[in-house]
Amino acid sequence: MFALLTTALPECIVLTQVAFSALITADGWQSRNRFNRKVIDFVLCSNHMNVIAVIELDDRSHIGREQNDHERDAMLKQAGYHTIRYPSIPTSEKVRTDIESLLMNMHTF
Known part of the structure; x- marks a missing residue:
C-alpha cells in the first residue's frame, strides 16, 4: 500500500504506522x-x-471492530483530520480521485 500511495500521489509525503x-x-x-x-x-x-x-x-482484522473504527474516526475528526478508509487495497486511480475530491472540498470552505 505504501508503494501504491507514493506512486499515486508523488507530490505528497506518506508516513506509515503513525x-x-x-x-x-x-x-x-x-x-x-x-x-x-x-x-x-x-x-x-x-x-x-x-x-x-x-x-x-x-483488512479482515477489522471485522467486528467497526465501532472501534468509528470511535477512532470521530477522535481524528474532532482534532481536524479527515479519515479515508479502504476495505481492500484500492487502485492508484481511486486513491488519486479520493484525495483530489477531499482537497477540492477542503478548499471550498
Whole structure:
C-alpha cells in the first residue's frame, strides 16, 4: 500500500504506522488513554508536512471492530483530520480521485 500511495500521489509525503499521539494531544491521563497505543496506517502530508488525510486499510482484522473504527474516526475528526478508509487495497486511480475530491472540498470552505 505504501508503494501504491507514493506512486499515486508523488507530490505528497506518506508516513506509515503513525502513533495517534503524534497527531492528537490531550490533558490528563484519562483523555490520553482513549488513544494511547493506537496507530494510524498511513498519514498523507503535503510537502510542507501539513496533514492532508489519514488513510486506514481495513483488512479482515477489522471485522467486528467497526465501532472501534468509528470511535477512532470521530477522535481524528474532532482534532481536524479527515479519515479515508479502504476495505481492500484500492487502485492508484481511486486513491488519486479520493484525495483530489477531499482537497477540492477542503478548499471550498
